[in-house]
Amino acid sequence: MTGPAETPDPRAPLDRLAAITANRIGCFEWDPAGGRFTLDDTGLAVFDLRPEEYEGTTASLNQRMPVEEVMRMHRLLEDIRAGRSESCSSYVRIRLRDGATRWTHVQGQAVHDPGLRVLGVVRDATTELAHSAMRLMAEDDRQRQQAALREMVAALGEALSVTDVVAVLTGDQSRRRLGAQGISLGVVDHGRLRMVGAIGPLPVGAQAMRRARLTDPWPLNDVVRSGEPAFYTSQAAFLRQYPDLAELVAASTATAAAFLPLVAQGRPIGAMALIYAGRRTFSIEDRTLLTTLTSAIAQSLQRAILVDQSREIAAGLQSAMLPRRLPVLRGGSLAVRYRTARVGTWIGGDWYDAVALAEDAVGVAIGDVQGHDTEAAAIMGQLRIAMTAYASEGHSAASVLARASAFLADLPADRFATCLYAQVALATGETWLVNAGHLPPLVRRADGSVLRLDLPTGLPLGLPADWGAGGYPASVFRLGHGDSLLFYTDGLVERPGEDLERGLARLAEVFAAGPAQLPALADHVRDTLGERLEAEDDAALLLLHRD
The missing domain is CATH 3.60.40.10 (PPM-type phosphatase domain)
Structure with missing residues (x-):
């Protein structure tokens, strides 16, 4: 007689390494301080690199990535290095040695122990993107975002005053188009950033900013001074940059925020904050869209400020008569x-x-x-x-x-x-x-x-x-x-x-x-x-x- 068949133990440990290797998922580790970008054998295969071709740095990947993809990867990793984000996730194109193109998915997570490291995985995503509904959904989302951008730019083109610009940006339609829980706008006014409009939750420190000078270390002030946008995808990343705001952040339900400078003709004239609940990432497409939008907002706002000033002078002259x-x-x-x-x-x-x-x-x-x-x-x-x-x-x-x-x-x-x-x-x-x-x-x-x-x-x-x-x-x-x-x-x-x-x-x-x-x-x-x-x-x- 034969005994009963043995039932597999569901608690038995998985062979994670075998599962990762079988699915052609490579691993990487990036050390910002030392400048090392280490790839395992599977990771090298995903990038179509031989061990002797790879020097262990991000620059070594450039031979397999078009310039625009190199810039994409650099921005994502720099956001983690600067403390603006805790993770990165993006699809990038790889140029193989035979001239063909491969879509690759790169995903990383910051680890503080206590120095900063980024641990992540890379995998061949060509088939996934070619045949999955996700690619179609992403294309639909991109088209919707572009349509929303066109609608907002058209509305801004009709704005005749700062009040009109604020009404366009802080309306319910703008919040829906941008997917933001809160939107606020400030303009530079005699060494201060004066808040002129908001809808939904205000950015952290907004009340204090009403009395603060532009030199004070607040998020919107900082992007005005630097002229560079700041994206945060976790409260932890935000607090590493602004630890003094911990008490204010504790009361917020925001999971991500974008602080965007408004620059017209090379001169900062204001800043805009977008507050999100539930969001965890900003793709390169998201950042490009928001950068394009802020350019249109800055031009419209500058025009509106000049019109308001001219109208104020005209009204004063008229009143004097x-x-x-x-x-x-x-x-x-x-x-x-x-x-x-x-x-x-x-x-x-x-x-x-x-x-x-x-x-x-x-x-x-x-x-x-x-x-x-x-x-x-x-x-x-x-x-x-x-x-x-x-x-x-x-x-x-x-x-x-x-x-x-x-x-x-x-x-x-x-x-x-x-x-x-x-x-x-x-x-x-x-x-x-x-x-x-x-x-x-x-x-x-x-x-x-x-x-x-x-x-x-x-x-x-x-x-x-x-x-x-x-x-x-x-x-x-x-x-x-x-x-x-x-x-x-x-x-x-x-x-x-x-x-x-x-x-x-x-x-x-x-x-x-x-x-x-x-x-x-x-x-x-x-x-x-x-x-x-x-x-x-x-x-x-x-x-x-x-x-």
């Missing part, structure tokens, strides 16, 4: 608002003014000088002061515009201006209105209804006197108790390609729906139409309310 204070009225109140153009950096010629007249009367005016440049703004300032002087001298409404037109015509600049002017006796409500080619005023009655005053219109100011023999005819209107008179410029109603009547109807609707208090009503009209319109032109409005 407008009246600094309005007269205090007995029997009425005034409110004015001005909005600069969001498109471009032109200085506009829109203006408004109000002057107290005798016997509880007030003169109010609004106008628009032709052009969008510094000359238009300068002419606007001169014209406004001249009209104030004519009104203060006691001239009639029609005479004020006639004299202002002659004044503008005598200036050396070949410009004209539209203008709407009214003299209002607040005690009786009697109002004299004259129009020099401007848009018609609106009146909101005490009951909330809105009336458009279609006035006889004279020529714009500054045109030759013999062009308009009729001068500027005055219309008389009574402003009732509780009524509000609205003057405005075309930037508040006009939209490219749209009929003007639609813009006027929209303004009347917004005016009717506004709150009762005059300052709140002015804000309502400006802000509501400012959101709806493209804001390609500056806009001004003036409200006069009879108590």
